[in-house]
Amino acid sequence: MPEDMVNKPPHYSMGSIEPIDYIESWQMDFREGAVIKYVTRAPYKGKRLQDLEKARWFLNRLIDEAKEREDE
Numbered sequence: 001m002p003e004d005m006v007n008k009p010p011h012y013s014m015g016s017i018e019p020i021d022y023i024e025s026w027q028m029d030f031r032e033g034a035v036i037k038y039v040t041r042a043p044y045k046g047k048r049l050q051d052l053e054k055a056r057w058f059l060n061r062l063i064d065e066a067k068e069r070e071d072e
């Protein structure tokens with residue numbers, strides 16, 4: 001049976017919970033969810049460094065926003 005790369009990609013279903021289910025259960029926004037998504041799949045997708053750098057990009061945006069709010 002071929003892999004379902006849309007509904008159940010193997011790099012998202014390595015553990016007991018898919019990243020989307022975790023993200024939704026914690027009611028994360030897009031950027032928070034992206035950090036979780038990229039870090040979670042990094043070891044399994046074949047481009048670990050690229051996924052970690054993407055996670056850092058989203059995390060940096062969250063940090064910048066938090067710094068701006070701290071100044072208010």
